[in-house]
Amino acid sequence: MARWGLVIDLDRCTGCQACVVACKHENNVPFSTPETARGGRLMTWLQLVAADLPGRPTASALPLMCQQCDRPPCTDVCPTSATYLNPEGIVAQIYPRCIGCRYCTNACPYAVKVFNWTAPDWPDAMAPMRNPDVSLRPKGVVETCTFCHHRLIAARERARAAGREIAPDDYVPACVATCPAEAMVFGDLSDPHSEVAALAGSPRAFRWMEELGTQPKVIYLREGE
Amino acid sequence: MSDAHEAVIQPILTIGPVFRRWAVALGAVVAWAAIAWSWQLWHGLGATNLGRPIYWGLYITNFVFFIGVSHAGTLISAILRIVQAEWRRPITRMAEVITVLVLFFGVGNVVLDLGRPDRALNVILHPHFRSPLLWDVSSITVYLTASSIYLYLPLIPDIARLRDRTSGWRGRLYRRLAIGWSGTPRQWQRLERAIGVMAVLVIPIAVSVHTVVSWVFAMTIQPMWHSTIFGPYFVVGAIFSGIAAIITAMAIVRRVYHLERYLRPEHFSNLGLLLLVMTCLWFYFTFAEYLTTWYGHEPRELAVFNAKLSGPFAPLFWMMFVSCFVVPFVILANPRTRTIAGTVVASISVNVGMWLERFTIVVPSLSNPRAPVLTFMYRPSWVEWSLMAGCFAAFALLYMGFTKVFPIISMWELEAAAPVPVRPVVAAPLPMGVRP
Amino acid sequence: MSDNLTRRDFLLYGGATIAGVTLGELGRRTLAAADARAAAWPSRGVETWATTVCRECAGGCGVRVRLMDGVPVKLEGNPLCPVARGKLCAKGQAAIESYYDPDRLVGPARRTARSGQPAWTRLTSTEAIALAAERLRQAIATPAGIVVLAADERGPLADAWTRFWRAANARLAWTPMPTAARLGPRLEVLTGAQGDPVFDLERATYVLSFGAPIVEDWLSGVWTQRSFGRFRRGSGHARGRLVQIDSRRSATARKADEWLAATVEQQVILAYGVASVLLRENRVDRAKLEPLAGNFDAFERQVTTYYTPDNVASATGVPVVTILRLARELASASRPLVAVNADAPAALADAVFTLDALVGAFDRPGGVFAKTGDPVLDRADAVEALRDVAAGRLRPKVLVFGDSSPLRALDAPADASAIAANCDFVISLSPYLDESAAIADFLLPVDVAIESWQAMLPATAVAADLVAVTRPAVPRRLETQDRAALLQSLGTAIGGSVEAACDWRSSEDVVGAELKRLARAARGTPYATTYETNWVRQLESGGWWASPADSEQEFVDRVLTVGGWIDPWFDPNQLTEALHAHGGLAFPIPESPPAVRDVAASPATSEEVALAADVVPAPVEPPRFPLKLFAFTPATVNPAGNLNQPALFELLGQPEGKPWRLWVELNPETAAQQDIANGAAVRITSAHASIDAVAVHVTGLPPETAALSFVPGGPTDGRWARLVGPDVRQLWGEDPASRPCAVRIARS
Structure with a gap:
């Protein structure tokens, strides 16, 4: 079984935030307003944060999404197993089961889980641009990056229809697909021949806050020489 | 039929204008809270001022506070019963009622805090036992059951006494609740035994409840939540706020129902001494908790520490420190100020302080997350304040209602007491103890 | 006492129960219905993809529109497009929000209240065209009676626009786009090469950037982003080093290995300071410069005299050691490149190209090339025209705004009312009620990019000839007009030479003509496979080859499907050739030492x-x-x-x-x-x-x-x-x- 992982080369990343927009459109993440954003209600599965990383004089711009931990602190604390680690290592969320207690959001050290404070709202004119592959979340539930899991399902279907195995290029999350600086690489960490596996072994590779024992499957490559 | 405890029974059977006025006022607050809650149900938790990363606020603070206060009762009365402190007799019922009623508001605040209260039962339908929240559900359920039984058992003889002198709806109610109590020696023997068992049983349950509540926080790896002493620290805080709540309730009941004969200065003094002990214990735990954080100098922990001691939460933190330690210690350590008025002031101060303590545990850690995401200054919305006011008002209303249905002082226990004068329970070891 | 229920009790309890159950059930049903809606959402439709071209900047990235049951849901990069190569920037992706913009203009309208609260009346397109044509016909006779402002673009559709308005005797001006074309005139001054500079960032190993917004939006956004990624961590060379000289800590400065704060004026001084150190320390390849020297000797003399490190340090605040180090780093790098922003003032662009010449970056991998052949943009600036109107120096009868908002580039918002006051009539073709459209008397919204036929020449980034060509990717959402068709209708209504200038009926005709031209040119190819593979194939076959299509129609269909046409053959020696023809480099010779002057040199308050x-x-x-x-x-x-x-x-x-x-x-x-x-x-x-x-x-x-x-x-x-x-x-x-x-x- 594949272990999906994402490598982000911070030296290549320009902080252009194309991935942020791609994620927003792909996953039907609702828009904010200045007021809601200021009150911590900005809905985003992927955003740029200024992180102080060891060895850098100033804060680096870090694309931050669910780190898809192998030992996720969020799934342990969920009282209803609405969030759980699926067999392929993706931290999944069963929206109709979530009771909205927000314990997972508080347990996550990366603060990447977001809560639907209100019912998601699009202007009527914009409703058609929602992606039918991704379910709309009702108010009162928690959501987070799924590594565009729907793309995996679609890729599997396509591969099955073509009567072949799923190939590395078949399944790529929206953020990786759009990254203009080619800073993001996605693939199967358990495949020793994959590009992600090779990059994850780079001396520049680190997992953010791995000292907490979360074992993330998002791997960053350090900026600088 | 006249009664030796007519002073206890009379307030049950008569409802005066003062009671009505208070009931209407508190009822209005509760009604307002009901409107606020409907508003929140309709708009979702967007009606609060919570946001990322401050996902928990006033409701969870109230939850922890109410669960803490619930230790008032059962735990205190059970301990005093087990150690056979004779002076406990007039106050146990008062304490037990607080426990049972306040637990509903503890649980209720969790429901208020849910994004999907309609799915609350998923906790039972799809339980995940690795979640401390499920431990909470389990232990609070057990505690609520146990303390309800523990409240009910000693009520039976008193209910039977009321049954015998009422008719109408009261008569029907008391008849059902008295479950055929006729005061035979066999019944008395069974009752004493059941009470004894429950008193022993309820103590570990009560300790577990607040320990588990603390573990909701301590089991995460968030800075200043992830602490090994949180269990005992929360239990101590709970007993602390519980005793303070009893004293406050005692003073009110004494004043309103003119029960000066039953609730004597010695009771206040004794409970005051207990409160003093808890004040010192609370200080010890707080000091230990903050000293280790500060000395350890772990940056993320220190960020929360600084936010509390010198940052945006400093006013709340120092207000908490003053009202949880300085005020009660100064008042209670001095026998001359350990009067009824003194202990009541100290108790109110402790209750305010303990609420602030819960707030400064919940919110500052969330306001300073490890990840550098946008944070903001959390100020609860009108809905949150309204619901909090509603909870307190509803609690007071229910407590008042209880006094109009059941005797707030356990009559049979008073009668069963040996005719010895009330003695201070911890007089000897303390130099400033009250002389009998 | 009685256990019987009274009627009153029965009604009370019964009523309360019914009310409770009803309310509870209503609430439960509302919630259940909401859940059902959420659960029923993933109804997979038929997924199709359409090709279009991004018009958010002049980069000309190919875009794939993802359609579910024919409804556009997302924009992604076209993997066949050599500029985008499957990638798209934030702005490019957000273009779908413009298509769905709930505040987009729904159709033609005229203003019914000129002052005070704007009030608009909808018109049918026939009425609108007749009315606009009437106004234009009256204005044609007057010299500069019509002023037309539009975004600066290259390509057949832009040419058609120009032809039309020239026939109408209009004064044309354009909102400049920050593309390499804007640096062309400066490159020509130095080298004589008529064309756009091409910065080969990808293969450079050291970049000294004078305010070039490399990681933000430099010349061609997606192309530059990718080049930056490969410059940093490309295979085949060590990590590229970036030094950014910028007036503020831009995103590029944040990404750079070193950032020096300097204003644009100081940047010019710093550039000559570095040049002077290169020359004094003899760190230039004189043997290579010799044949192209031009006025090199005079330049060297003046620069080394006036721009001593001390002078430069005191004028810029950059320490002498830093200036020396920068020059030495630049000279010792294997493939240094000096970069500059497209809208840099002439003095800075000159200084930067001078440095590029000195470090031997011309016509060198990882350096600067020239791409000649594209039409030279020497076009009037829309902002100047607007200032003239605002000041009353120009009083057009009709002012026409194209599909962008030139007013945004103006300094003071107060100018807007002055402009409105100095024109008899203002027409806006913008699909949005932007700042310019807001002062218009007449709104004739045109289609947005993904609804349109497209044929544009992307801004120079690729060292190749390419044309991005597509048909509309999605159906028109509102009552908007095809731009060329609108012009044609206006032309017919106006008559005369204007009508004669319109040799098309709609954009489709213009695009079709372009495709026929490409087919007849018998070179290049429709975008094919991935760009890299294509490039290798081109090299293997030795440059040009006739397009592989069997028939013209097949070629046309192929180009429209893949989104463009490319001829990747590129002469990498155009600068050298131009220099030989031009008689060597024409360095800008500084006449005086750098002035120690304050940057805020606006007339003194x-x-x-x-x-x-x-x-x-x-x-x-x-x-x-x-x-x-x-x-x-x-x-x-x-x-x-x-x-x-x-x-x-x-x-x-x-x-x-x-x-x-x-x-x-x-x-x-x-x-x-x-x-x-x-x-x-x-x-x-x-x-x-x-x-x-x-x-x-x-x-x-x-x-x-x-x-x-x-x-x-x-x-x-x-x-x-x-x-x-x-x-x-x-x-x-x-x-x-x-x-x-x-x-x-x-x-x-």
Whole structure:
């Protein structure tokens, strides 16, 4: 079984935030307003944060999404197993089961889980641009990056229809697909021949806050020489 | 039929204008809270001022506070019963009622805090036992059951006494609740035994409840939540706020129902001494908790520490420190100020302080997350304040209602007491103890 | 007592039960229905993809539109397009929000109240065209009776636009786009090569950038982003080193290995300072320069005399050691490149190209090439034309706005009313009620990019000839017009030479003609497979080859399907050839030593005089406006397009965690004097206005300066544009916004 992982080369990343927009459109993440954003209600599965990383004089711009931990602190604390680690290592969320207690959001050290404070709202004119592959979340539930899991399902279907195995290029999350600086690489960490596996072994590779024992499957490559 | 405890029974059977006025006022607050809650149900938790990363606020603070206060009762009365402190007799019922009623508001605040209260039962339908929240559900359920039984058992003889002198709806109610109590020696023997068992049983349950509540926080790896002493620290805080709540309730009941004969200065003094002990214990735990954080100098922990001691939460933190330690210690350590008025002031101060303590545990850690995401200054919305006011008002209303249905002082226990004068329970070891 | 229920009790309890059950059930049903809606959502439709071209900037990235049951849901890069190669920037993706923009103009309209509250009346397109044609016919006879402003573009459709208005005797002007074409004239002055410079960032190993917004939006956004990634961590060479010389800590400065704070004027001095060190220390390849020397000797003499490191250091504040080090690093790098922003002033562009010449970057991999052959853009600037109108020097009978908002580039918002007052009639073709459209008398909205036929020449980034050509990717959503068809209808209504100029009926005809031309040219190929593979195939077959299509129709269909045509053959020696023909390099020769002068050299206000005098002991009274404020538009905002895109506003102020906010960057020490914490709300006050912003501490920013982000949006741009903050241009009052503005900043 594949272990999906994402490598982000911070030296290549320009902080252009194309991935942020791609994620927003792909996953039907609702828009904010200045007021809601200021009150911590900005809905985003992927955003740029200024992180102080060891060895850098100033804060680096870090694309931050669910780190898809192998030992996720969020799934342990969920009282209803609405969030759980699926067999392929993706931290999944069963929206109709979530009771909205927000314990997972508080347990996550990366603060990447977001809560639907209100019912998601699009202007009527914009409703058609929602992606039918991704379910709309009702108010009162928690959501987070799924590594565009729907793309995996679609890729599997396509591969099955073509009567072949799923190939590395078949399944790529929206953020990786759009990254203009080619800073993001996605693939199967358990495949020793994959590009992600090779990059994850780079001396520049680190997992953010791995000292907490979360074992993330998002791997960053350090900026600088 | 006249009664030796007519002073206890009379307030049950008569409802005066003062009671009505208070009931209407508190009822209005509760009604307002009901409107606020409907508003929140309709708009979702967007009606609060919570946001990322401050996902928990006033409701969870109230939850922890109410669960803490619930230790008032059962735990205190059970301990005093087990150690056979004779002076406990007039106050146990008062304490037990607080426990049972306040637990509903503890649980209720969790429901208020849910994004999907309609799915609350998923906790039972799809339980995940690795979640401390499920431990909470389990232990609070057990505690609520146990303390309800523990409240009910000693009520039976008193209910039977009321049954015998009422008719109408009261008569029907008391008849059902008295479950055929006729005061035979066999019944008395069974009752004493059941009470004894429950008193022993309820103590570990009560300790577990607040320990588990603390573990909701301590089991995460968030800075200043992830602490090994949180269990005992929360239990101590709970007993602390519980005793303070009893004293406050005692003073009110004494004043309103003119029960000066039953609730004597010695009771206040004794409970005051207990409160003093808890004040010192609370200080010890707080000091230990903050000293280790500060000395350890772990940056993320220190960020929360600084936010509390010198940052945006400093006013709340120092207000908490003053009202949880300085005020009660100064008042209670001095026998001359350990009067009824003194202990009541100290108790109110402790209750305010303990609420602030819960707030400064919940919110500052969330306001300073490890990840550098946008944070903001959390100020609860009108809905949150309204619901909090509603909870307190509803609690007071229910407590008042209880006094109009059941005797707030356990009559049979008073009668069963040996005719010895009330003695201070911890007089000897303390130099400033009250002389009998 | 009785256990019987009274009737009253029965009604009470029964009623309460029914009410409770009903209310509970209603609530449960509402929630269950909401859940069912959410659960029923993933109804998979039929997925199709259509090709189009991004028009958010001049880069010409190929775009794939994902359609579910024919409804567009997402934009992605076209993997066949050599510019985009399957990638797309934030702005490019947000273009779908422009298509769905709830505040887009729904169709033609005319203003019914010229002053006060705008009131509009809808028109049918027939009425609208007849009315507009009437106005235009009256204006044609007058010289400069019609002034036409549009975004600067290259390609057959833009040519058709130009032909039409020239036939109508219109005065044409364009809103310049920040493309390499703008640097072409400067390259020509130095080398004689008529064409656009091509910066080979990807293969460079060391980049000295004079304000080039490399990681933001340089020349061709997606192309540059990819080149930067490969420059940093490409295979085949060591990690590229970037030194950014910029007036503020831009995103590029943040990414750079070293950032030097210098204003544009100081950057020129610094460039010559580096040149002078290269020459003094003999770090230029004289053997290579010799045959192309031109006026090299004179240049060397003057530069080494005037731009000594000491002079440069005192004029720029950059220490002598740093200047020496920069020059030595530049000279010792294997493939150094000196880069500059497209809208740099001529002096800076000249200095940068001079440095490129000295380090041997011309016609060298990882250096600068020239791409000749594209039409030279020597076009009137729309901003100048607007200033003329605002000042009353130009009083057109009809003012026509194309599909962009040239008013955004103006300094003062007050100009808008002056422009409206000095024109008899204003027509806007913009699909949005932007700042320019808001002063129009007549709205004739045209299709947005993904609804349109397209044929454009992407801004020079690729060293190849290419044309991005597509048919509409999605059906028209509102009552908008095809631009060429609109022109044709107007032409028919006007008659005469204007009608004759329209040899098309719609954009489809213009695009079709272009495709036929490409087919007949018998070279190049439709975009094919991935760009890299194609390139190898081209090399293998030795350059050009006839397009593989069997028939013209097959070729046309193929190009429209894949989204463009490319001829990757490129002569990498065009600069050298031009230099030989031109008689060598024509260096700009400095005539005097660098002036130690203050950057805020706008005609002196008393405050600024006080500012300039920091050599003199501190004045007794502190100046009222002690800070020099620069304004900049964040890279995620597109001043040339629709501003009403919420996804992009959320990107503002990131990664500092200030979404939707305007922020002002301050030196931490300057901020500390005012007790302004990082992230604190501040009020910026100039002599003209005051606005609110959020402070961001930036170490290394000169202490007397501040940099303010701004979104050039007006309240009419739409619901989101309205939310994003005050019009920063007010601060400048009547002064040009390109100059720093004297302000004071305090906590609010």
